[in-house]
Amino acid sequence: FNNGTDRSSNMKIIPGPRPLPIIGNLHMMDLRKLQTSLAEMSEIYGPIYRIHLGNVKAVVLTGYETVKDALVNHADEFSERPILQIFQDMHRGFGIAFSRGNNWKTMRRFTLSTLRDFGMGKRILEERIVEECRFLKEYFERQKGELFNVSMVLNSTTTNVITSVMFGSRLDYDNPLLFRLASLVNETLKLVGSSNTLLYNTVPVFQFLPGDHKPIKRNIHELQSFLRKTFLDHLQKLDRDDQRSFTDAFLVRQQQEKEDPNSYFHDDNLISVLTTLLMAGSETIAGTLRWGLLLMAVHPEIQSKVQEEIERVIGTAQPHTEHRKQMPYTDAIIHEIQRFANIVPLNLPRETTVDVNFKGYVIPKGTYIIPLLESVLRDKTQFEKPKEFNPQRFLDTEGKFVKQEAFMPFSAGRRMCIGETLAKMELFLIFVGLFQKFTFHPPPGLTRANVLPDTGFTTPPQSQEICAVPRF
Numbered sequence: 518f519n520n521g522t523d524r525s526s527n528m529k530i531i532p533g534p535r536p537l538p539i540i541g542n543l544h545m546m547d548l549r550k551l552q553t554s555l556a557e558m559s560e561i562y563g564p565i566y567r568i569h570l571g572n573v574k575a576v577v578l579t580g581y582e583t584v585k586d587a588l589v590n591h592a593d594e595f596s597e598r599p600i601l602q603i604f605q606d607m608h609r610g611f612g613i614a615f616s617r618g619n620n621w622k623t624m625r626r627f628t629l630s631t632l633r634d635f636g637m638g639k640r641i642l643e644e645r646i647v648e649e650c651r652f653l654k655e656y657f658e659r660q661k662g663e664l665f666n667v668s669m670v671l672n673s674t675t676t677n678v679i680t681s682v683m684f685g686s687r688l689d690y691d692n693p694l695l696f697r698l699a700s701l702v703n704e705t706l707k708l709v710g711s712s713n714t715l716l717y718n719t720v721p722v723f724q725f726l727p728g729d730h731k732p733i734k735r736n737i738h739e740l741q742s743f744l745r746k747t748f749l750d751h752l753q754k755l756d757r758d759d760q761r762s763f764t765d766a767f768l769v770r771q772q773q774e775k776e777d778p779n780s781y782f783h784d785d786n787l788i789s790v791l792t793t794l795l796m797a798g799s800e801t802i803a804g805t806l807r808w809g810l811l812l813m814a815v816h817p818e819i820q821s822k823v824q825e826e827i828e829r830v831i832g833t834a835q836p837h838t839e840h841r842k843q844m845p846y847t848d849a850i851i852h853e854i855q856r857f858a859n860i861v862p863l864n865l866p867r868e869t870t871v872d873v874n875f876k877g878y879v880i881p882k883g884t885y886i887i888p889l890l891e892s893v894l895r896d897k898t899q900f901e902k903p904k905e906f907n908p909q910r911f912l913d914t915e916g917k918f919v920k921q922e923a924f925m926p927f928s929a930g931r932r933m934c935i936g937e938t939l940a941k942m943e944l945f946l947i948f949v950g951l952f953q954k955f956t957f958h959p960p961p962g963l964t965r966a967n968v969l970p971d972t973g974f975t976t977p978p979q980s981q982e983i984c985a986v987p988r989f
């Protein structure tokens with residue numbers, strides 16, 4: 518590895534631990550918390566180092582300055598997605614998040630512009646989120662202040678928001694299909710981030726052994742059968758002059774290009790994009806909201822200050838996104854929740870598109886890159902005492918909201934999350950809607966010291982239970 522380094526030019530050799538045969542450096546890491554091990558290793562090897570995850574030779578980029586420099590200032594060079602076995606099983610190279618080259622470019626461009634049309638642009642989305650939040654509050658009210666499991670209902674809420682973008686419709690909370698979809702996504706993302714799947718991706722022999730890849734494949738098959746059936750229903754009723762959803766827009770484009778054998782608008786891409794929207798668009802937001810509820814429950818003084826601001830600015834009226842500008846404290850809290858929640862700690866991997874000269878190193882074309890978000894959101898040079906939950910870091914002395922450059926939970930550059938606008942809108946409206954109506958209390962035994970992250974590809978908090986006491 519790093520043979521591309523030309524010793525005659527003054528390029529440095531990328532540092533890193535010595536790998537063992539077959540497993541590389543896997544024995545040096547906590548496979549259930551890879552992000553923590555990778556962040557710790559940067560203290561030994563510096564902000565750029567190489568690591569062998571089984572037979573995957575990766576370069577890890579850590580800290581805000583390095584990650585931003587790579588993803589933003591060398592945007593094209595770090596813009597490809599590597600091929601990983603489990604994502605290959607799930608998407609077969611189609612869609613957006615795990616596709617490459619022109620397939621990715623075409624699907625990303627189309628999805629971004631269509632999301633704008635069927636959401637953000639038309640204000641329909643805000644109405645949908647507000648409506649969904651109303652159902653969520655009714656569900657919370659029915660718990661009558663008792664301890665209840667908040668996990669699946671929040672996943673159902675965020676699943677409904679994204680399915681209304683995808684298909685133009687929602688499912689009732691008592692429809693078993695909604696809970697089934699939400700739990701399939703939840704379980705699959707947990708399994709995708711397991712140590713077993715890491716081994717499956719990086720040590721080829723694990724592909725022949727039983728493991729988490731089996732239930733992942735079963736879950737994806739079930740999800741995709743549902744998505745296929747739903748889009749076929751849409752195809753039957755399709756009216757090109759009355760497009761109501763992402764799926765309608767895709768199907769119309771598919772019909773326009775049906776004579777073109779090279780068109781990317783085929784069923785495989787549609788299924789894969791829908792799968793990604795459903796998975797990326799629900800669990801990330803639901804997990805962040807769960808962090809929000811628990812963090813407020815264990816910081817009652819912060820919770821009451823948020824409620825004061827909600828009362829002062831909105832009262833009991835309907836929250837809208839425009840309120841955010843007048844609510845610096847709430848804005849700061851939501852930013853700090855996202856920073857602290859660190860919901861996609863490993864980021865998605867990247868691959869270099871050419872040999873890159875980066876900070877005195879040559880990183881060869883085709884190198885697997887880990888731009889570690891964990892190390893950005895917890896960067897000591899950017900956030901004082903980064904392990905503490907402290908919303909003040911997003912406020913100035915006059916209580917005005919201040920941006921922090923290293924706040925990048927959605928990553929940066931060419932492959933940056935396409936759901937940022939939707940996610941921010943959803944987080945604000947649901948968070949405000951819930952704290953306007955309820956005060957949250959922690960389950961017995963839960964304190965500031967033990968609100969801890971779960972394991973998985975996304976990292977929601979371990980605790981799933983909470984009390985929601987109605988305020989009026």
Ligand code: HEM
Binds near residue numbers: 615929931940
């Ligand atoms: C709190 C919510 C969310 C967080 C923290 C988050 C975070 C991320 C991150 C870190 C990436 C990897 C970006 C990279 O490779 O540099 C990503 C990619 C992606 N996200 Fe999100 N995401 C969120 C919500 C959403 C939503 C709501 C959607 C759907 C509308 C979405 C769709 C996607 C897609 C399609 C990609 C792949 C982009 C590409 O490869 O071009 N995400 N997200």
